[in-house]
Amino acid sequence: MMIFDIQRFSVQDGPGLRTTVFFKGCPLQCLWCSNPESQSALPQLLYFETRCTYCYQCVDVCPAGAIHKADDGRLILDRQQCTGCGTCVEECLAGARSISGKQMTVDEVCNIIEKDMSYYRNSGGGVTVSGGEATCQPESLVQLLVRCREMGVHTCLDTCGYADWDILREALKHVDLVLMDNKQMNTDIHKKLTGVGNERILENTARVASMGVPMVIRVPLIPGCNDSEENITQLGQFMKATGLLRVDLLPYHRFSTGKYQALGKEYKLAEIPNPDEDEVRRVANNLEALGLVVTIV
Numbered sequence: 001m002m003i004f005d006i007q008r009f010s011v012q013d014g015p016g017l018r019t020t021v022f023f024k025g026c027p028l029q030c031l032w033c034s035n036p037e038s039q040s041a042l043p044q045l046l047y048f049e050t051r052c053t054y055c056y057q058c059v060d061v062c063p064a065g066a067i068h069k070a071d072d073g074r075l076i077l078d079r080q081q082c083t084g085c086g087t088c089v090e091e092c093l094a095g096a097r098s099i100s101g102k103q104m105t106v107d108e109v110c111n112i113i114e115k116d117m118s119y120y121r122n123s124g125g126g127v128t129v130s131g132g133e134a135t136c137q138p139e140s141l142v143q144l145l146v147r148c149r150e151m152g153v154h155t156c157l158d159t160c161g162y163a164d165w166d167i168l169r170e171a172l173k174h175v176d177l178v179l180m181d182n183k184q185m186n187t188d189i190h191k192k193l194t195g196v197g198n199e200r201i202l203e204n205t206a207r208v209a210s211m212g213v214p215m216v217i218r219v220p221l222i223p224g225c226n227d228s229e230e231n232i233t234q235l236g237q238f239m240k241a242t243g244l245l246r247v248d249l250l251p252y253h254r255f256s257t258g259k260y261q262a263l264g265k266e267y268k269l270a271e272i273p274n275p276d277e278d279e280v281r282r283v284a285n286n287l288e289a290l291g292l293v294v295t296i297v
């Protein structure tokens with residue numbers, strides 16, 4: 001499976017202390033994505049220019065000739081030519097380069113998961129499979145979930161919901177808790193923000209709810225994108241209609257700006273301020289007034 005990160009002792013991806021396994025590759029392109037390196041299914045080179053000492057070793061070792069020295073001395077990466085081989089990463093003593101994305105076997109991932117079994121037991125935690133979107137690698141996802149269950153580890157699937165239903169249904173057989181994203185109730189706006197409409201997501205959400213699998217709706221709260229009264233009210237009504245009670249609000253932040261730069265990607269929401277506490281509380285109050293149980297993460 002292609003993994004871009006494994007975080008141990010995570011406390012924000014489900015109950016207790018958890019190991020979160022981040023699958024690489026996602027069908028959505030959310031403008032605010034806090035893990036922009038998760039979107040491509042392929043390994044990607046990140047170049048952190050502020051750490052670069054301009055020794056130019058990377059230029060010399062790149063087998064693809066993908067790194068060029070500009071007239072002003074700065075480095076230019078031709079991403080079309082870069083194969084993600086990682087040679088320049090090994091050569092860079094300044095730590096200015098890294099590769100996001102690594103092929104791992106289920107055994108390798110489970111070896112990391114196993115290290116923290118006592119923490120899961122003592123905290124009521126477990127493993128969360130996240131991304132990117134883990135259902136984009138369905139066979140690996142199911143194999144990992146099955147192994148976790150065999151180890152007696154609580155399993156949580158953190159999903160954007162934009163998945164083929166047969167794949168999602170198969171994964172759900174091995175999942176104790178679903179964290180289901182909801183980014184915007186209006187499909188046209190959803191498409192502008194994420195690249196896809198929301199019909200499939202809402203349909204899958206309702207289907208999971210009808211199966212009785214425990215589920216928490218997760219809303220990344222992005223000022224001007226999904227925090228309007230209208231959207232929040234529609235979300236609350238949808239949740240009530242589908243029998244869902246629990247919603248997590250994840251206020252927007254700009255911690256990932258440096259990663260966008262390192263990937264050579266434009267960060268289109270760079271000007272959007274973080275929501276202040278009053279704004280987040282207003283949204284939470286609106287949802288609570290509809291009878292929902294709200295957690296601000």
Ligand code: SF4
Binds near residue numbers: 051053055
């Ligand atoms: S090897 Fe590292 S420090 Fe040297 S020029 Fe390349 S990125 Fe910069």
Ligand code: SF4
Binds near residue numbers: 061067081084085089
């Ligand atoms: S990852 Fe490989 S191909 Fe890409 S820039 Fe570095 S050395 Fe060149």
